[in-house]
Amino acid sequence: MADRLRVAVIGVGGIGIEHVKSVIACPRATVVALCESHPKRGREIAERYKIPRAYSDYRELLEQPDIDAVTIALPNCLHAPVALEAIQSRKHVFLEKPMATNAKDALKIAEAAKKSRLTVMVGQDFRFRPGTQLAKMLIDRNDLGEIYHTRLFWLRRSGIPRIGSWFTQKDLSGGGCTIDLGVHLIDTMMYLVGEFEAVSITAQTFAKFGPRDIGGYDWGKGDVDPRKTFTVEDNCVALLRLKSGRTASIDISWAGFHAPEIREYGLDLFGTNGGLSLYPARFFRNGANGYETVNLSTPKLPMTEDRIQHFVHCALDNKKPLISLDESVKVQQVLDAIYASAETGKEIRIK
Numbered sequence: 001m002a003d004r005l006r007v008a009v010i011g012v013g014g015i016g017i018e019h020v021k022s023v024i025a026c027p028r029a030t031v032v033a034l035c036e037s038h039p040k041r042g043r044e045i046a047e048r049y050k051i052p053r054a055y056s057d058y059r060e061l062l063e064q065p066d067i068d069a070v071t072i073a074l075p076n077c078l079h080a081p082v083a084l085e086a087i088q089s090r091k092h093v094f095l096e097k098p099m100a101t102n103a104k105d106a107l108k109i110a111e112a113a114k115k116s117r118l119t120v121m122v123g124q125d126f127r128f129r130p131g132t133q134l135a136k137m138l139i140d141r142n143d144l145g146e147i148y149h150t151r152l153f154w155l156r157r158s159g160i161p162r163i164g165s166w167f168t169q170k171d172l173s174g175g176g177c178t179i180d181l182g183v184h185l186i187d188t189m190m191y192l193v194g195e196f197e198a199v200s201i202t203a204q205t206f207a208k209f210g211p212r213d214i215g216g217y218d219w220g221k222g223d224v225d226p227r228k229t230f231t232v233e234d235n236c237v238a239l240l241r242l243k244s245g246r247t248a249s250i251d252i253s254w255a256g257f258h259a260p261e262i263r264e265y266g267l268d269l270f271g272t273n274g275g276l277s278l279y280p281a282r283f284f285r286n287g288a289n290g291y292e293t294v295n296l297s298t299p300k301l302p303m304t305e306d307r308i309q310h311f312v313h314c315a316l317d318n319k320k321p322l323i324s325l326d327e328s329v330k331v332q333q334v335l336d337a338i339y340a341s342a343e344t345g346k347e348i349r350i351k
């Protein structure tokens with residue numbers, strides 16, 4: 001392989017442009033091509049960022065022998081098929097979250113990746129946040145004692161990405177706010193507590209805003225078809241049990257009437273010796289003068305590299321990524337179980 005990883009970005013909508021910028025900023029990679037089905041956008045981005053080749057068909061791109069790796073920033077329903085074809089074409093793969101629209105497809109990616117020995121990674125960006133890395137350090141040092149419960153929330157007030165786009169159609173997205181936002185927090189929580197074995201979940205989802213065409217915002221570049229009905233959830237509450245007996249409460253919304261003064265999203269970890277609240281990072285404990293709150297600044301930490309830079313280094317140096325595919329499959333199983341519980345009204349066992 002060349003000294004610099006030759007990367008192609010597939011899908012240059014809302015987040016794909018960020019992939020392009022990240023690869024350009026990476027000293028050990030070059031963007032050699034992009035693929036975008038919207039022909040004008042593909043050409044414009046290629047010109048703006050001086051990317052030599054723009055394809056509109058990802059299969060044609062995957063046939064090119066001088067591309068070492070692809071980053072995939074496509075609608076969720078295309079993650080699994082394109083990732084599988086990319087692996088088959090011997091490309092390293094950086095895949096946007098969620099890994100797939102269901103655990104069965106996620107598992108197929110993990111199995112194909114294992115056989116290939118390529119670097120394949122889901123780009124869970126929350127893992128790379130300095131606050132997350134600081135929390136991980138404190139937890140691994142046992143500053144919190146036994147973590148018995150965590151609280152995950154992301155409560156957007158008006159944040160449904162483009163009502164009528166692929167985001168709000170279940171067959172294209174796999175789900176609404178839970179698979180879109182919840183995936184970040186579930187992955188981060190499991191990583192922080194070091195436990196990916198979930199045993200059961202009970203969940204309820206709601207679609208109270210999108211179907212009335214309220215609560216939207218203009219994220220992304222996906223085409224909007226106003227005739228398409230809103231077939232996903234815009235709110236979700238759940239209680240997850242992990243194998244150790246530890247629990248996680250999950251509260252996610254794309255839209256809702258929430259108090260403005262609370263954090264929009266966060267992750268709180270409750271331990272027997274201390275508590276940790278993200279984001280920003282604060283630590284609560286009993287000090288010499290009683291209950292103390294310590295505001296944590298985020299110092300230099302070993303793992304602060306950008307997620308795409310991390311992927312590039314792993315591919316070039318044949319290193320294990322911070323996010324393993326087995327972990328991403330486990331997260332996807334939790335998402336599946338949330339939807340199954342909401343649909344059946346029952347607690348779901350997770351195998």
Ligand SMILES: NC(=O)c1ccc[n+]([C@@H]2O[C@H](COP(=O)([O-])OP(=O)(O)OC[C@H]3O[C@@H](n4cnc5c(N)ncnc54)[C@H](O)[C@@H]3O)[C@@H](O)[C@H]2O)c1
Pocket residue numbers: 010011012013014015016035036037038041056057058072073074075076078096097098123125180219220221222223
């Ligand atoms: N990590 C994050 O913080 C983050 C943020 C936003 C989105 N995402 C994820 O990134 C993915 C993309 O989201 P987005 O917001 O950029 O969506 P988007 O709709 O803005 O962009 C998707 C792009 O893919 C293009 N596309 C669709 N089908 C294609 C095909 N067959 N071939 C080539 N191009 C095709 C579309 O034209 C569009 O430009 C989603 O999976 C989403 O969950 C992650």
